[in-house]
Amino acid sequence: MTLVFNLTLFVLTAFLGYSIITKIPANLHTPLMSGSNAITGITLVGAVVVAGSGSSRLATAFGFLAVVMATVNVVGGYLVSHKMLNQFHKGSEA
């Protein structure tokens, strides 16, 4: 049953993601890519679960590495997107 529930989420969200991006100005392509890249850092949630559960030493080690990498993705991703958008605003006002 869990699998069917997960599949339902997957398919409906895929349609949502497909329809979310309609028309977008070319100068927002890279910031949007960067911003959605930060969202894929959601895997940090999974990394936290695995690293924190501590059931096996090897799994914890891989979990730790995953937490570091995913955190870099999340923190860096949002900051860089913000920086890009700031540049973009400066550019359009000048």
Next chain:
Amino acid sequence: METLPEWVIQLAYLLAAVLFIQGMRDMTHPRTATRGNFTSAMGMLLAVGVTVLWFELVSPVVLIAGLVVGSVVGVGLAVRVEMTEMPQLVGVFNGFGGGASALVAGAELIEFQTAGVVTSLPAETAIAAAASGLIGAVTFCGSLVAAGKLHGVVNGNAIRYTGEQVVKVALFAISILLGAYLVVQPELFAEYLQGEWVPAYWLLLGAASLLGIALVISIGGADMPVVIALLNSYSGLAAAGTGFVLNNTALIIAGTLVGAAGMILTVIMCESMNRSLSNVLFGGFGEEADSE
């Protein structure tokens, strides 16, 4: 440590998903883009925060150390980066995300094996882990090569060689076979490929990593922004796959959202740069795009 009830977590994940969706929508309009990025960041803070509070943390020190190290590196890179270097930095971040998904799926497989509750992996878990590992490893190595090309540390020309399509197909086939091995868990080679650390999975990551390198190395530097957009979509799918392994709705929703939206964005970017998507996807069957 007192843990939150399950329904609180699920509601928090739902709210986080709404914030991601609204944030992404806002990022498609110039006026609301900055706010959209902030909205999406709040969603992430909520999802991660509630997860940290929820789980009974056996090893909180490991977790906190990981979060601190990752934050320091992420902030350091993001603050120092020059405007012109941003695309390759996004590529590196994206690679890290894909790599993290592959590692999480692998760590979860190890937990399944060592917990001793099940003698063999459930098929859906093994399929999801194999998919996540394949896509995640392709994303990791592919993104690093793409970033390297943009940064000038990897040869920016499309590197072509005889039999390159054979190499790609072979690597892909090996990955699929190892994935099938994980699902079926046959007696064959059991002493080498099965065990507590699930060797078959890490071999799959190795083959997929080589595939990621082979795919991107044969694409010219000018196509790299599109390649990174495509790999961004892949890393979303890798996160969704890991969500299936962990039965985690936050990962499935956010991962799939970026997977689908990222694919559309890749198509739009291809159109605006006059590039053919299939050319980028398969590492340039036609030479004409390179000469444009």
